[in-house]
Amino acid sequence: MTRTHEGRRSVLRSIVMIALTAVVAIPLYYIVISTFKTSIDMARSPLGLPGSWTFHNYVNVFRTSSVVRSFTNTLIVTVVGVAFQVLIGSMAAYGMILQKGRLTAAAGTLLMVAFCIPMQSTLIPLYRMEASLNLVNSLQGLILIYLGSAIFCYFLIVGYMRKLPMSLLEAARIDGAGPFRIYWQIVLPLIRPILTTVIVFQTLSTWNDFVWPNVLLSSTDKRTIVLQVYNAVGQFSTDWPSFMTVTVIALVPVFVFFVFCQKWIVSGLVAGSVKG
Incomplete structure (x- = not known):
């Protein structure tokens, strides 16, 4: 039965x-x-x-549109942006566990408050800031905006770092290793699973983002691949096969990346939940 x-x-x-x-x-x-x-x-x-x-359709899209340029722009923004997000987030988490005190507790609280602020409420202030620095309509300005996502990286990484054996870090310090050497040669290898998970999440988020490129970028030669898909609606208003082709071109790289990295997503989250 x-x-x-x-x-x-x-x-x-x-x-x-x-x-x-x-x-x-x-x-x-x-x-x-x-x-x-x-x-x-x-x-x-x-x-x-x-x-x-x-x-x-593929031949026509590559010949008549700037897909290759948009793809290159997206690749540059994603690689540089995610690299700095992970670097800043991991260094902030390292500093938070290395120096515990009122100052770090206050900084952690401030980061928590900043993380809870809706992104939509910061559009106008951040746009004005970018305009004052002459970074509107530039890939550098877009990358700078994405650095704010380092807060998300910090929150994922700091929980994992808190479970590291502090005796190992103390032993390295006694042996004469400085803070940066401990971070680079000991901490980063130990937190590799969660670093991989963070990289995957942030890569998918940055590659697929539409809001900030649409707000900051206006030139055709500065478009990201997602903006290229959006503008293809008007460009190919009577040619839907071409529109679908641009969509597939935008989807394939991130799909392949996710399929290739999905095992590290699961392993990183599981390792972080049971470590220690």
Whole structure:
């Protein structure tokens, strides 16, 4: 009787998972398959396979739009921005556990308050700050804005660092190692799992961000790939296969990155929850 009950639960669970997978997969299938169709094929059979498979849409997009430039801009912003976010967040967490006192407690409280402030409420002040520094419509200005996400990195990393064996750091200090050497040669290797998790999260967030590029960037040659997709709606208003093609070009790199790194996301979070 128990086996029968477990069998029914397993079947029900499988049905639910298949249904949820279909909900997610059908839109993705529609987008990808449309890139190989003509406008006539899309209108005639939206979910059907193309009458004749063609890569004309990809060739046309790369030839008539600045996708390569937008892709390069996004890559620069993501790599540089995430690198500094993780560096600042990890160094702040290291300083917080290294020097415990009223000052660090107050700083931690201030960071908590700053983390709770909605991003939308800071749009105008930050834009005015960027304008006063002549950083509007520049990749440097966009990267500077993304450095604020170091707070998120800090909160993920500091909880992991608190579980490190402080005796190891004290032994290194007794042996003559300075704070930076301890941070670089001992702390960073020990927190590698959570660092990888943070890098994955921040890479996905930065690559897919639309709000800040839309607010700060106006020049065509400064667009990120997400802005390129947004502007393709008007550029290809009667050419939906081309719009779908730009969307796929934007999705593929981050999809591959996530699939490649998903095991580190889980391992980093699990390691952080059971360490010590």
